[in-house]
Amino acid sequence: MTPMKMKRHLTTKHKHLSQKPVDYFKRLLKDNKQQRRRFEKKVKVAEKTQEASYLVAEQAAKHNMKPYSVAEPYFLPTCAVVKTLFGDEAEKEVKKTPLSDDTIGRRIKDMASGIEKTVSELMEDKMYALQADESTDIGDKSQLLVFIRYIADNKITEQFLCCKELVQTSGQGIFSSVAEYLKEMGLTWKLCVGICTDGCPSMVGSVKGFVSLAQKENPLLITTHCFLHRENLIAKTHGQELKLVLESVVQMVSFIKSRPKQTRLFSILCEEMGSAHEGLLHAEVRWLSRDSVVESTRTETGNDSFLDSSGKT
Structure with a gap:
């Protein structure tokens, strides 16, 4: 804006300030900048704190079957250890780390985008x-x-x-x-x-x-x-005794997964029993390690002897 237009704006829109000296406006500008810096200092997250947030998000992403909100209940209790070792100031700094579920979700998406970008650059031509x-x-x-x-x-x-x-x-x-x-x-x-x-x-x-x-x-x-699926095919040719055990497990899992209501009731049962797992897998592809399926079924039912000596339920 030209000087004449600025002067006209001052005399028409801010007539009560038109007679103020130049130092008055300089003080206003200085106060405004100081206020902005104080506000930014309060709301701005330090670079190290941002980095710590990404590190926690990486650990949260590695916890399979856990929601993003797992970060706060797992991470914040460790602040007591930080306070004991390094004092109150260190604890305050640690608690500034952004750990809400939305923040952790954004961090994981950012890391995924970064990996995609890196792979894309490496894969060029x-x-x-x-x-x-x-x-x-x-x-x-x-x-x-x-x-x-x-x-x-x-x-x-x-x-x-x-x-x-x-x-x-x-x-x-x-x-x-x-x-x-x-x-x-x-x-x-x-x-x-x-x-x-x-x-x-x-x-x-x-x-x-x-x-x-x-x-x-x-x-x-x-x-x-895929060689893993070849192992799956070979697993179908195992001995008769193991075949009877696996067929029993398949029947139990199929019965539970055949109806949504039965699946929900089974999940409630597992939760009431304090089980670490609340669901069952139901696909040939995922049963490559079939001994694990038998073990998990035994654990979920809480019965070590659900098979008799003949291999039948």
Whole structure:
């Protein structure tokens, strides 16, 4: 604004201040800056405190099946130890760490975005291979896990690429989810040299399977069968005695998971018994370690002898 316009604004809009000396306005400007600095000091979080918040968020993310609100009840009680070792001032500084569930959620998303950006930069114009597996979580939602493998610094590097909730579990639905994410990452099918999957029809179907649709984009793709699923196939040829035990476990789990009401009642029962787990897995893919399924079933029922000597329930 030109000086004349400023003078006219002062005399018309702030007539009661038009006769004030210049020092008066300088003092007002100085007071305003000091007030702003005091306010920023109160609300601004220190850089070290921000870093500590990210470290806590990383630990919260590593606690499987735990909500983001796990940070405050797990972290804040340690302030008593800090107070004992370093005094009241150290405790006050530690308590300034942002740990609300919304903050932890944002921190985890920021870290995930950072990992995606790093992988995207490393993968620029490089050939890669994918490993994909679709399964159902304990909430009965279909999830697609994708890992990526590429060469960096003259060695093979493997990274977790993405986890997508699937609306359609068909081969077309899986292909659309993966293709959309690869496009976001700036990756093309032309650079993909291989895909590793299980042997289910939605993955390896000759017409509408995920691998078949990917090969239409790049006919040179090499496909392989996941060795973990090979172990799953071998597990079906075990001895008769173990087969009877596993069939009993499958029947129990299938009975509980067959109806939502029975699943809810079982969860309530586990909660009342103080069990560490409140749900059961129900899919062939996730039963690769079947001894763990038998062990967890024994633990949940609280009965060490639910099988007799003949292997029957």
